[in-house]
Amino acid sequence: MKTFIAVVSLMGVMVSQSGPGVMGMPQTSLPASTPGPSSLEQVNEEGSPDITKPLDPPPPLYFTAPASVNSAEKCKAMADGADKPALSYPPIFVTPENSNICIFSIADSWRYEEGFTGNCNGECCEYVTPNEEGKPSVPNQELSVKWTSISESENCQSGDKTEAKPQIMKGEAFVAVIALVGVISQSGLGVSADQGQQPYYFIKPEGVDSAEQCETYATENEVVTFNWPVYTTPGNSEICIYFPVLSQWLLHQGENVDCVGECCRWLPPPANDGTKPAPLPEALLSWYEVDALSECDNDASAAKNPFIIQGGQNGEERSICVNSLESTDTFTKTVGTLVGCSRPENACCAFLTPETREKLDEAQPQ
Secondary structure, eight states: OOOEEOOOOSTTOEEEEOSSOOOOOOGGGOOOSOOOOOTTSOBOTTSSBOTTSOOOOOOOEEEEOOTTOOSHHHHHHHHHSSSOOOOBOSSOEEOSSOOEEEEEETTTEEEEEEOEEEEEETTEEEEEOBOTTSSBSSOOOOOOOEEOOOOTTOOOOOSTTOEEOOSOOOOSOEEEEOOOOSOOEEOSSSEEOOTTTOOEEEEOOTTOOSHHHHHHHHHHHTOOOBOSSOEEBTTBOEEEEEETTTTEEEEEEOEEEEEETTEEEEEOOOOTTSOOOOOOOOOOOEEEEEOTTOOSOOGGGOEEOOSEEESOOTTOEEEEEEOOSSOTTOOEEEEEEEEEEEOSSSOEEEEEOHHHHHHHHHHSOO
């Protein structure tokens, strides 16, 4: 099976999407936990996520408009109708016969746009946006690279079949870019997000091998789903994700990195050209957890890990012994707050240091 992969350089986060959209999960399955800092947010001086800085807004999503759709109102009606179109994220591709699209963004909701067809490879064409005068905003780029697609059993023995064309192809599967959605806002504890836009996920169980099976499993088993950030286990890096803005379940495989016990940070897969997404923020400090009555007398157990603590709940105070960049051999006891706890059993939580807590409090509206 050939796979068509569309990539845009937006945060390096990808999800796999096969076939038409599927209906969303029941409201009773939505989690009540408060989402915490995303692994893609900027980091503070300590190397931990700085949750005082919001995420970028998500990229727009679109579908090719049929002849019967020629306005923003009709775009919305079709997107909300019984036969939902398959929605995709940029880059935008159209066909040689139809360059009209319906495009959705957080800023201006649905809009109808009559664009232009750029360079094509068969039925897949680059999309060119219109300028203020209704003309192509950019000219078609001259193509200098000649290539052709081959099967796994073929070799590149002859250039007779190659031709200059854009490096895109039509296939049976589609991989699109997804950015974490939801606008981060300040609340009494850590960070909250717009639950209507926030994606939810659960770790893929045995026997689930498609997006449709993710939805079926979630509905029939009434699974508990979790908010961002994504934490996986050392033995499983596949997750089922539900995106409210798409009304779709998606099956997504990434990579486990920086495991602390049974809690691993999750890294998306490489792009189609082999480029890996931006690495997660590197942990700069070494630390280990202690109970409330203990002192820092076990420095040998310290490890340079992200501030993730297994077992706990949002708002709970926990204690760690942590060094500093100036004095790596000296460990000081620090009492912090757990936020962004994920998974009801052996929850994985981000440890919020007092310094970051202070910045967060200062940023809250009065």
